[in-house]
Amino acid sequence: MMDIRPILSTLRRHKTAAALIVLEVALSCAIVSNALFLISERLERMQAPTGLAEAELLHIRLNDVARRDNAEALTRRDLATLRALPGVKAATSVNHVPFGNGSSDAGVNISPDQPSPTLSAALYLVGENALATLGLKLVEGRDFLPEEVQPASALEREEPKVPAVIVDRGTAARLFPEGSAIGRSLYVFGSSPMRVVGVVEHMSIPQPNGPRGAYLTLLPVQPVYNDGNYLVRVADAAQRDRLLKDAVAALQAVDSQRIVMERETFDDMRHEYYRQDRWMAALLVAVCIALLVVTAFGIVGLASFWVQQRTRMIGVRRALGASRVQILRYFQTENFLLTTMGIVLGMTAAYGINRLLMSLYELPQLPWVCLPIGAVTLWVLGQVAVLGPARRAAALPPVVVMRGA
Numbered sequence: 001m002m003d004i005r006p007i008l009s010t011l012r013r014h015k016t017a018a019a020l021i022v023l024e025v026a027l028s029c030a031i032v033s034n035a036l037f038l039i040s041e042r043l044e045r046m047q048a049p050t051g052l053a054e055a056e057l058l059h060i061r062l063n064d065v066a067r068r069d070n071a072e073a074l075t076r077r078d079l080a081t082l083r084a085l086p087g088v089k090a091a092t093s094v095n096h097v098p099f100g101n102g103s104s105d106a107g108v109n110i111s112p113d114q115p116s117p118t119l120s121a122a123l124y125l126v127g128e129n130a131l132a133t134l135g136l137k138l139v140e141g142r143d144f145l146p147e148e149v150q151p152a153s154a155l156e157r158e159e160p161k162v163p164a165v166i167v168d169r170g171t172a173a174r175l176f177p178e179g180s181a182i183g184r185s186l187y188v189f190g191s192s193p194m195r196v197v198g199v200v201e202h203m204s205i206p207q208p209n210g211p212r213g214a215y216l217t218l219l220p221v222q223p224v225y226n227d228g229n230y231l232v233r234v235a236d237a238a239q240r241d242r243l244l245k246d247a248v249a250a251l252q253a254v255d256s257q258r259i260v261m262e263r264e265t266f267d268d269m270r271h272e273y274y275r276q277d278r279w280m281a282a283l284l285v286a287v288c289i290a291l292l293v294v295t296a297f298g299i300v301g302l303a304s305f306w307v308q309q310r311t312r313m314i315g316v317r318r319a320l321g322a323s324r325v326q327i328l329r330y331f332q333t334e335n336f337l338l339t340t341m342g343i344v345l346g347m348t349a350a351y352g353i354n355r356l357l358m359s360l361y362e363l364p365q366l367p368w369v370c371l372p373i374g375a376v377t378l379w380v381l382g383q384v385a386v387l388g389p390a391r392r393a394a395a396l397p398p399v400v401v402m403r404g405a
Helices: 007-011 015-046 071-084 132-135 152-156 169-175 238-252 266-273 275-309 313-317 324-361 372-395 398-404
Strands: 059-063 087-096 105-108 119-125 136-142 163-168 186-187 193-200 215-219 229-234 261-265
Touching: 007 015, 007 324, 015 275, 015 324, 015 372, 059 266, 071 087, 071 229, 071 238, 087 261, 105 398, 132 229, 163 169, 169 193, 169 215, 169 238, 229 238, 238 261, 261 266, 266 275, 275 324, 275 372, 313 324, 324 372
Parallel strands: 119 215, 163 193
Antiparallel strands: 059 229, 059 261, 087 229, 105 119, 136 193, 163 215, 186 193
16 A cells, blocks of 8 residues: 655645645535536426426417407307317316416415415416316316306405315325315415315426425316416327417417417427526536536646656656556545545535525525535546646656656
């Protein structure tokens, strides 16, 4: 095993150069560790499931230049037309959709006289066939009955009376941790109770990039076309583009005076919604690569400089019997020690940076696994970077070195 005392002695004589490498490695470690964490956060967010049959869903949003008195009747005609199209499995209207531009929230109580809401939940207003259209998995209870679905105008009353509500599993557990939510009452619109008739496995809130731990409710209130969105579920995902054109044409045939504001597949909506996250992840990857390249060049430059400065020492050691492998190992061990000191310092800085980010942007704590990944990356980088100069040092013939010294 190599004695590291000569290496430490040499580093003490070159404190400035050694300190620069240690600081460079520490900076890279701190930034790369946090960057890896942020990249993993972005990737996890972009891949988070919505609970919907995304591959089979089409999204269409219409609007008018002026409001119409027959919007509810026109909405019913639209939905009947969409459901009659060949290749369409189901269709419904909703006020908001995941990855959309809007969101409605309200306080949810479990008793009518609460001083403050139990929680704040996203309100999804959905029409008939909503669960079948969205592809939500019902884990308890039932879907809305046709007679429970009310027109959007029902919410314009002084105290709306919505008879039923469906929640997701997370919301049910938060509201009723002691048992099943089925048959229990919720209060959103004053003192009128809504009975929980179903619990779905999971559904994303309208803005998935919003706060963690968000809750939601689905109410059987059918939005009209100019206040909501049409969702169409197709039988064959491969036919989405064709069916999207057919659906838009069919709606325009019902009333050509309306404006088609949006027409897209749900995959397109997800892609557009996470555009900034993809750019951020790509930028962080570029920063990591740039930092690692700069660190590698710094190690190569310093190692090459030290080889030139220690030419006589290398020659003496070779003349005394040191092999090429031993010379190579000397420089690799020296680099390993410098890199390790930089990593220890960098891990401390990485933790500090993460605490700062947590206070400024409400990010979760840096997972411990990011630190060893960053450390191993820099150890490997250091060994690869020093390999070239170390091999040149090991290849110096002792006779030529001593003659030129």
